[in-house]
Each structure stands twice: as structure tokens, then as C-alpha cells.
Amino acid sequence: xxxxxxxxxxxxxxxxxxxxxxxxxxxxxxxxxxxxxxxxxxxxxxxxxxxxxxxxxxxxxxxxxxxxxxxxxxxxxxxxxxxxxxxxxxxxxxxxxxxxxxxxxxxxxxxxxxxxxxxxxxxxxxxxxxxxxxxxxxxxxxxxxxxxxxxxxxxxxxxxxxxxxxxxxxxxxxxxxxxxxxxxxxxxxxxxxxxxxxxxxxxxxxxxxxxxxxxxxxxxxxxxxx
Amino acid sequence: xxxxxxxxxxxxxxxxxxxxxxxxxxxxxxxxxxxxxxxxxxxxxxxxxxxxxxxxxxxxxxxxxxxxxxxxxxxxxxxxxxxxxxxxxxxxxxxxxxxxxxxxxxxxxxxxxxxxxxxxxxxxxxxxxxxxxxxxxxxxxxxxxxxxxxxxxxxxxxxxxxxxxxxxxxxxxxxxxxxxxxxxxxxxxxxxxxxxxxxxxxxxxxxxxxxxxxxxxxxxxxxxxxxxxxxxxxxxxxxxxxxxxxxxxxxxxxxxxxxxxxxxxxxxxxxxxxxxxxxxxxxxxxxxxxxxxxxxxxxxxxxxxxxxxxxxxxxxxxxxxxxxxxxxxxxxxxxxxxxxxxxxxxxxxxxxxxxxxxxxxxx
Numbered sequence: 371x372x373x374x375x376x377x378x379x380x381x382x383x384x385x386x387x388x389x390x391x392x393x394x395x396x397x398x399x400x401x402x403x404x405x406x407x408x409x410x411x412x413x414x415x416x417x418x419x420x421x422x423x424x425x426x427x428x429x430x431x432x433x434x435x436x437x438x439x440x441x442x443x444x445x446x447x448x449x450x451x452x453x454x455x456x457x458x459x460x461x462x463x464x465x466x467x468x469x470x471x472x473x474x475x476x477x478x479x480x481x482x483x484x485x486x487x488x489x490x491x492x493x494x495x496x497x498x499x500x501x502x503x504x505x506x507x508x509x510x511x512x513x514x515x516x517x518x519x520x521x522x523x524x525x526x527x528x529x530x531x532x533x534x535x536x537x538x539x540x541x542x543x544x545x546x547x548x549x550x551x552x553x554x555x556x557x558x559x560x561x562x563x564x565x566x567x568x569x570x571x572x573x574x575x576x577x578x579x580x581x582x583x584x585x586x587x588x589x590x591x592x593x594x595x596x
Numbered sequence: 597x598x599x600x601x602x603x604x605x606x607x608x609x610x611x612x613x614x615x616x617x618x619x620x621x622x623x624x625x626x627x628x629x630x631x632x633x634x635x636x637x638x639x640x641x642x643x644x645x646x647x648x649x650x651x652x653x654x655x656x657x658x659x660x661x662x663x664x665x666x667x668x669x670x671x672x673x674x675x676x677x678x679x680x681x682x683x684x685x686x687x688x689x690x691x692x693x694x695x696x697x698x699x700x701x702x703x704x705x706x707x708x709x710x711x712x713x714x715x716x717x718x719x720x721x722x723x724x725x726x727x728x729x730x731x732x733x734x735x736x737x738x739x740x741x742x743x744x745x746x747x748x749x750x751x752x753x754x755x756x757x758x759x760x761x762x763x764x765x766x767x768x769x770x771x772x773x774x775x776x777x778x779x780x781x782x783x784x785x786x787x788x789x790x791x792x793x794x795x796x797x798x799x800x801x802x803x804x805x806x807x808x809x810x811x812x813x814x815x816x817x818x819x820x821x822x823x824x825x826x827x828x829x830x831x832x833x834x835x836x837x838x839x840x841x842x843x844x845x846x847x848x849x850x851x852x853x854x855x856x857x858x859x860x861x862x863x864x865x866x867x868x869x870x871x872x873x874x875x876x877x878x879x880x881x882x883x884x885x886x887x888x889x890x891x892x893x894x895x896x897x898x899x900x901x902x903x904x905x906x907x908x909x910x911x912x913x914x915x916x917x918x919x920x921x922x923x924x925x926x927x928x929x930x931x932x933x934x935x936x937x938x939x940x941x942x943x944x945x946x947x948x949x950x951x952x953x954x955x956x957x958x959x
Contacts, residue, residue, distance in 0.1 A: 419958050428873065428955045449878065456875025467870040467957055471599035484875040528874075540958055 373440045374401040375536045375568040376425055381434035383420055383591075394420040395431070396591040404535065405566040407559060409578055411596065412588035418572035419540055421588060425570065426459065426538055427451055439535070456484035460529030464541035466521040468513040468528075475500070475509040478528045485532045492531070499527045503557065519550035526557055537561070539571040543578065555581045599864065600888040607892075610856045614896025614934075615903065617849035621930045622904045623911075624838045624845075626920030630765070633921065635830040637761035638702075638769060639823055641714035644681075644791035645800055647822045651813045655825040656685055656789065657764070658833070665778070665787045667811060674806060676798030681710035682787035684777040690770070691747035692738035699734065699770035701748070703777020703787075711791055713771050718742055719757030725776045728753040731768035732760055736916035748772075749780050763919050765834070846937055853889055853941035861885070861945045861952075868949060869956035882946045889938040897934055901927055 383395040394417040402408050412418045423429050424436060427443045436443040438454065446454060455461075460481075468477050475496055482492030500506045503523045513521060522542065529537050537558070543551035559581050561567045571578070572588075579585050585596040601607050635657060648671065653661035671680045684703035689696045704711030706722055713721065713729050719742035722729055728746060735758050740746065744755045753772065762769035778784030794803060804816040817825065861868065868881055908920045 423955055423958055426873075428953070428958070452875050452877060454875075455873070456877075459875075461873055461957075463870070463957060467866065469599065469867045469870065471602040476598075480871070481874050484871075484877065484880070 374403055375439060376570065377401040377437040378425060379435045381424060381431045383424055384432045393591050398593050400593060402568050402570055404568055405562055407562045407569045407582045409582040409585040410572040410588055411574060411576060411585060413574060416588045417591045418588055422538055422540055422572055456481065457532055458535050460534035460537040462525050462529045462539040462542045464544040466525045468521060468524060470513055473510050473512055474524050477524060478531050481528055481532050487532060496531055499531055503527055518545050522546055522554055526554060530561060535567055537567060537569045539569060541573050542571060543573060543575050600891060610892055611895040611899060613852045614849060614893055615899035617845050618897050618900035618930055618934060619903055620845040621842055621933065622900055622922060622926055623907065623920065624842050625926040626908055626922040628838055629921045630919040631834055632830060633761060634763040634765060636823060636827060637714050639826050642791055643793060645794040645819055646792040646804055647817045648790040648792060648807065649815050651815050653815060655829045657826050657829045661788050662786050665785050670811060671790060671792065674810060676794050676803045677792060678795045679793045681705050681708055681791045682774060683711040683789050683791060684774055685788040686777065686781050688748060688780060694738055697738060698767060700767050701777060702769050702771050703774040706773045713759035713762055715760040716757045717760045722756050722771060722773060725773045726753055727756040729757045729759050729771040730755055731762040732758040733763045733916040733919055734768040751780065763917055765917060850937050850941045854944045857885060857889055857942060857945040858948055861948045865952055868952045869954055873954035873957040881949050885945050886942045889942050893934045893938050897931055
């Protein structure tokens with residue numbers, strides 16, 4: 371039995387909205403082990419992004435415990451948590467979130483810089499991944515000159531470049547066509563199968579279901595297996 | 597770092613704003629040095645070891661001193677004295693083509709030449725009572741050339757030469773014979789001070805004490821103290837103004853930088869949030885901001901350093917009495933000042949950075 375890479379234990383998250391307390395997550399428990407691609411489906415406003423941000427430690431739950439790599443998130447110091455994100459976690463955002471004003475290669479190398487990976491090694495790895503994803507020719511291009519599909523491939527490379535064991539993807543195919551979407555999911559599936567990484571992905575795109583190891587459905591803050 | 601270049605127009609405008617503020621500071625320093633040189637050179641180059649003035653007078657810039665003209669032989673006969681030169685300093689009006697203008701008329705002994713102009717840039721020094729040497733910036737301002745006649749009170753004097761190092765910014769020296777100065781002032785039996793040169797190995801302190809014992813109601817000041825006194829007077833007149841303008845310039849620069857960097861942070865709020873989410877160390881973004889401020893300032897400083905010399909030339913052409921001199925030391929001072937301003941102006945945007953959360957990357 372593998373140790374869980376990410377685990378949520380009886381997580382509840384409340385928000386204050388116009389004086390009323392709204393529950394975004396209601397006693398949610400979850401765990402993911404290495405080599406799993408987990409899909410979290412749910413309609414808009416169901417609490418999917420809250421689920422991911424609580425899991426990654428970007429916000430504290432109202433109650434319950436979060437474990438990352440077997441350790442309670444509260445036991446990590448802020449700098450340990452920062453290093454954990456830079457070195458062992460990768461993030462893919464719905465809107466790609468590439469930094470304008472710096473090149474594709476610089477965008478990717480930013481993460482390796484945060485993770486304190488040697489520049490030479492990181493540079494080689496970046497170039498290899500760019501080639502693998504078919505965007506090697508774009509290494510010196512700026513994000514505003516890329517298509518949506520190219521941007522998302524750069525974002526995926528950025529999430530993979532540090533050798534992250536846990537990849538968190540928030541609606542990674544939300545802005546992509548069906549073909550582009552399939553391509554991205556295939557890339558992630560390959561990472562999971564070949565490198566035993568864990569991918570936790572939230573989306574409302576049900577077409578992806580077939581590519582995942584297991585799928586959960588988040589409805590009104592509660593998890594339901596599909 | 598490169599993100600500071602986008603958009604390029606704003607980068608250029610910011611650099612120009614910083615360059616203008618730096619230029620202002622460099623210009624003020626240059627003016628200070630110019631005024632300082634103009635005010636001090638006459639005393640520094642006098643070659644005097646001791647200055648004798650009326651009791652309680654401490655300098656020749658902003659204190660009156662009147663002494664009898666017949667003290668020269670008394671001083672000359674004392675032990676350790678090599679030479680004595682009386683100087684008569686009076687504020688006087690001269691008639692120029694643009695109307696009356698005031699000069700600091702300096703009468704000196706034309707036989708010894710002591711107390712005369714520290715340097716002649718054009719023409720020659722005076723040799724006759726009916727000649728005058730004008731400061732070159734004064735001559736340039738009023739379009740006076742060597743050989744021209746100039747009315748000083750009821751006299752007409754010929755401009756024999758132009759001097760340098762005699763521009764005190766608000767007023768300029770003009771040199772005439774001691775005899776003519778007495779005539780113009782209407783007091784031929786008075787002088788302002790005596791410049792005393794000592795024999796080699798003479799004791800300045802002992803000689804000064806002996807002079808005070810021998811002659812009543814005088815003050816005897818050694819060269820270094822006299823220079824310091826004059827410098828203090830000059831600085832008390834101009835430094836408060838320069839400090840005020842420099843302070844305003846520094847505040848404007850701090851505000852510009854602070855505003856630009858804050859705008860930069862707000863516009864790129866999402867990118868900063870993404871960097872935080874991707875694991876940027878806590879010091880990475882503040883250091884990035886400070887580096888950006890430094891790059892902006894350095895670019896502004898280089899622009900200012902390139903422009904200062906042409907600016908000083910232009911100002912001197914338009915207004916000859918406003919003479920400035922810049923130096924590497926000035927550049928270093930302004931660069932250090934700009935560095936401090938950078939750090940101060942980074943404080944506000946760094947505060948804004950703290951309010952950007954990695955969670956914002958998911959919005």
C-alpha cells in the first residue's frame with residue numbers, strides 16, 4: 371500500500387457571504403496515492419476550486435485536516451510549504467497564467483529557480499520537455515504570441531519541469547478545443563503511467579472521464595463517487 | 597526583471613521622470629560647487645597668511661570692516677611680516693547697457709598685485725587707476741568686452757581684462773586700484789582689510805597675538821579660519837535654498853517611483869499571485885521589486901549624467917552668472933541618494949505585494 375500523496379480528512383470550509391455563512395465543502399474526505407489520475411467533476415459553484423486550494427494549502431479549512439506527502443499541512447512552516455510547492459507540486463491553471471513579458475523558456479525556468487534546481491540541469495530538462503510536447507521551437511516566444519493550445523502545453527511543461535510528484539490542475543481544458551483537450555489529457559495520463567505521478571484535476575468537462583483512474587463528483591460541497 | 601520594460605512607453609516616461617529629478621539634484625550640486633568656488637577662490641588664492649579686519653568682523657562676504665589706511669607701515673614693521681597689502685571692498689553700482697548693475701568692487705595695491713583677481717582669462721590685469729577688471733560672467737551677461745568704457749559712479753574706467761573664479765552667483769567681483777576704490781567710496785583714508793604674508797618660519801599665532809597687542813580694535817584671523825568663516829557665510833546663504841529644492845526633488849522622485857511600482861504591482865497582481873502559488877520564496881518578489889526600482893533609477897541616473905554637462909553649458913550661455921561645475925563625486929552622491937530613494941519608494945509596492953495571495957491565481 372502506497373502512502374497517500376494528498377489527503378483530506380473531514381474537511382469543512384465555510385465562507386462568509388453577505389452576512390450569511392455558506393458551506394463550500396461539507397465534511398469532505400479524500401486521498402490520492404502515486405500513479406493515480408483523479409478527476410473531480412462538478413457544476414460551477416460546487417466547491418471544486420475550494421477543494422483544490424484547500425488541498426494545496428492555499429487556504430485553511432474551517433475544520434478537518436489536510437495531509438501532504440504524509441505530513442499534516444499545519445506542521446509545515448511557511449517556507450517549507452513554499453519549497454514543497456516549488457519542488458514537489460505542479461500547478462496547471464484554467465487560464466494558463468503564464469507571465470507576460472518573459473519568454474516561454476523563462477516562464478518554465480522560473481519554477482526550477484524557485485525549486486533551487488541547478489540551472490544547467492533545469493535548462494536541459496526544460497528543453498527536453500518542450501521538445502517532447504512539440505513546442506521546442508517556441509522556447510524564445512512570448513506568451514502573447516502563442517495559441518490557446520500552445521499556452522496550455524507550456525503550462526503543463528511548467529507543472530512537470532520540477533519533477534513534481536503531485537500535479538494539481540484546475541480546469542486545464544476549460545479554454546481548449548476537444549482535440550487540444552484530448553492532447554493535454556493524454557500528456558498527463560502518460561506522466562501518471564510512466565513516472566508514477568499523481569494528478570488531481572477538477573473540471574466540469576465530462577469528456578475526460580474515460581482517461582482517469584477514478585472520478586468523484588462534487589455537489590453542493592459534498593463528494594460523491596461516480 | 598524584464599517585465600519592467602512592458603509597456604515600453606511607461607518605462608521610457610518613468611526613466612525620464614527619474615532622470616529629471618536626478619538632473620535637478622546634479623544641477624543643484626553643480627551650482628553649489630560653482631558658487632562655492634566663486635566665493636572662496638579669491639580668499640584661497642590670495643596667498644595671505646593672516647587677515648586683519650575691524651574688530652568683530654569675521655569674513656568679507658557678509659560682514660563690514662573698516663580700518664584706517666595708515667596702518668600699513670605699523671604692520672609692516674612688526675617681526676615676522678614679509679608684506680602687507682590693504683584691500684578695500686565696497687558694493688558699487690556700475691552703468692551697463694541694460695542699466696545699473698551691482699558689483700563687489702575690490703580695490704587693491706596694483707604695485708604688489710596682492711589682493712587682485714585670482715585669474716585673468718582675457719585681456720590683462722590693471723596697471724592704471726582708470727582701469728577695471730570685471731568678472732567674465734558679469735561681462736558676458738552685460739555684453740561688455742575688454743577695451744570698453746564703464747561708468748562707475750562719476751568715473752569712467754576702461755575694462756582691461758576679465759577674471760575667473762570671481763563669480764559669487766548673486767554678485768560678482770570687479771577689481772580696481774586701491775586709490776580709485778578710496779575715491780569712489782569717498783573715503784581715501786579707509787580700507788576694509790589687510791592681507792598679511794609672513795616670513796618663512798614665522799609663527800602665525802604669535803604674530804597674530806603681537807598684532808592684536810599693537811593695534812587696537814582689530815581682529816587677526818589666520819588663512820584657514822578665514823576661509824572657513826567665509827565658507828560658513830556662503831553656505832548659510834545658499835544651502836537652505838538648495839536643501840529645500842533638493843528635498844522637494846527627492847520627495848517627487850520617491851512619489852514617482854512609488855506610484856509607478858505600485859501601478860506595476862496592481863496591474864500584474866495575477867502574475868505575482870501565480871509566482872507565489874508556484875512557490876516563489878518569500879523574499880523573491882520584494883527583491884524583484886527593489887531590483888526593478890534600481891534598474892529604473894540607474895537608467896534615469898545614466899540619462900541625467902549624460903545630460904548634465906550640456907545643461908550646464910546651456911544655462912551658462914543663457915544666464916552667464918549661473919555657473920555650475922559637476923564632478924564624479926557629485927554623480928556618486930546623487931547615485932547614493934537615488935539608491936536610498938529606491939529603497940524607500942519600494943516600501944509601498946512591497947506592502948501591496950503582501951496583500952496579494954497565491955489563492956488569487958485560481959480566480
